[in-house]
Amino acid sequence: MQANQSSPMHPFGDSFSRRSFLRQVSCGLGAALAMPRFSAMAGPDPYAGQEMPAAAAIGAFPPDRKLGIALVGLGGYSEGQLAPALQQTKLCRLAGIVTGTPEKASTWKTKYNIPDKNVYSYETFDQIANNPDIDIIYVVLPNALHAEYVIKAAQAGKHVICEKPLATSVEDCKRMIDACNQANKKLSVGYRLHFEPHNQEMMRLGQKEVFGPLKKIYADNGFRIGDPKQWRLNQALSGGGPLMDVGIYCVQGVIYTKGQNPVSVTAKFHEKTDLERFKEVEQGIDWQMQFADGTSADCKTSYAEGYGRLRAEAAKGWFELNPAYGYGGLKGETSRGPMDVPNVPQQAFQMDDFADCIINNKPTRVPGEMGMRDVEILYAIYRAAETGQKVRLGQAVNAVGNR
Numbered sequence: 393m394q395a396n397q398s399s400p401m402h403p404f405g406d407s408f409s410r411r412s413f414l415r416q417v418s419c420g421l422g423a424a425l426a427m428p429r430f431s432a433m434a435g436p437d438p439y440a441g442q443e444m445p446a447a448a449a450i451g452a453f454p455p456d457r458k459l460g461i462a463l464v465g466l467g468g469y470s471e472g473q474l475a476p477a478l479q480q481t482k483l484c485r486l487a488g489i490v491t492g493t494p495e496k497a498s499t500w501k502t503k504y505n506i507p508d509k510n511v512y513s514y515e516t517f518d519q520i521a522n523n524p525d526i527d528i529i530y531v532v533l534p535n536a537l538h539a540e541y542v543i544k545a546a547q548a549g550k551h552v553i554c555e556k557p558l559a560t561s562v563e564d565c566k567r568m569i570d571a572c573n574q575a576n577k578k579l580s581v582g583y584r585l586h587f588e589p590h591n592q593e594m595m596r597l598g599q600k601e602v603f604g605p606l607k608k609i610y611a612d613n614g615f616r617i618g619d620p621k622q623w624r625l626n627q628a629l630s631g632g633g634p635l636m637d638v639g640i641y642c643v644q645g646v647i648y649t650k651g652q653n654p655v656s657v658t659a660k661f662h663e664k665t666d667l668e669r670f671k672e673v674e675q676g677i678d679w680q681m682q683f684a685d686g687t688s689a690d691c692k693t694s695y696a697e698g699y700g701r702l703r704a705e706a707a708k709g710w711f712e713l714n715p716a717y718g719y720g721g722l723k724g725e726t727s728r729g730p731m732d733v734p735n736v737p738q739q740a741f742q743m744d745d746f747a748d749c750i751i752n753n754k755p756t757r758v759p760g761e762m763g764m765r766d767v768e769i770l771y772a773i774y775r776a777a778e779t780g781q782k783v784r785l786g787q788a789v790n791a792v793g794n795r
């Protein structure tokens with residue numbers, strides 16, 4: 393389901409629209425995807441040998457300008473992954489930053505050559521509305537702050553990428569989606585694995601029933617959490633523990649492998665072995681997702697154990713990723729042998745795909761509605777663990793098609 397229609401005005405203006413249209417007509421999209429890589433790029437090409445987003449693949453004719461992204465929140469993920477990925481993207485670039493820490497602002501300005509006029513604090517955030525350098529705002533804050541800044545970003549007239557989980561309540565997700573719709577701006581979730589070949593192969597094998605109908609899915613994702621003072625362990629800022637943070641990848645993985653939304657969930661919390669560290673959020677949780685056809689998925693997540701697997705067992709064989717959810721080094725096996733797919737710069741692909749959606753006014757494959765569906769499932773899992781009852785899934789889950 394497509395909720396966010398961007399403005400019919402092309403962000404690069406008419407000249408880009410006409411040129412890209414002529415290019416697509418003359419090359420054909422299939423031909424464009426098979427074209428050699430954009431050779432004018434300096435430095436190593438992250439796309440080497442990879443399939444690119446459509447507009448990037450046509451990058452032998454670069455757009456008039458790359459779309460400008462402003463990162464909001466310069467913590468571990470922005471610093472370690474997103475900013476470096478934005479040095480590799482072809483359709484977008486790091487144009488601005490929003491931070492509450494002046495020292496970070498000065499380091500980032502120098503490192504990434506960001507002009508003063510594109511540096512904002514949380515107090516001056518709303519002034520981004522007047523900045524034509526910024527096309528997309530990427531919200532990379534603690535989970536409970538996502539809603540406020542996504543809504544402000546939409547009201548500032550910008551397209552938005554929001555990190556997972558989309559928000560800490562279904563109601564907030566709804567407000568965020570509505571705000572983007574009202575502003576006629578696109579909203580996507582930072583679900584990088586939809587752009588990752590191993591996970592795409594799980595989607596293909598599962599959804600096309602290459603090994604026959606699925607019988608059982610297993611998904612687990614956990615790690616040992618460090619600093620006991622971090623926001624991830626603070627319920628008000630995180631909205632929950634490992635389920636919100638990394639269990640969400642299992643929910644996603646199960647659904648895109650099955651190609652259907654679940655109809656109900658059951659769950660059980662892990663016993664806490666560190667009561668001080670986990671006084672506000674769960675230490676871990678086991679849950680099951682049930683599908684209408686009787687298939688089920690057994691899942692687990694933890695802040696006290698390390699694992700990361702996605703496995704499907706089908707009538708005529710099995711296929712799995714282990715590790716399944718990291719930024720790189722993913723490995724896939726099937727009952728017929730290893731998966732022969734590459735690791736790619738996931739975040740660069742993800743952000744270029746969103747830029748492509750804006751440039752060509754296409755729906756994103758990871759829309760706000762998908763984020764809302766997942767938040768509904770996450771809180772249904774908590775309710776199931778708290779009550780010991782099976783919880784049936786409702787509206788948000790039905791609002792997005794099977795992906």
Ligand code: NAD
Nearest residue numbers: 465466467468469470532533534535555556557582623637
């Ligand atoms: P982090 O703790 O490293 O960074 C959080 C940033 O938010 C910091 O710069 C901090 O200064 C800022 N901040 C602003 N207001 C704050 C407040 N009131 N309390 C605490 N910090 C505040 O966290 P992170 O790992 O970068 O995670 C940020 C978001 O990105 C989360 O939603 C997380 O789920 C998501 N994330 C996604 C991935 C992924 O693979 N897609 C990976 C890591 C994190």
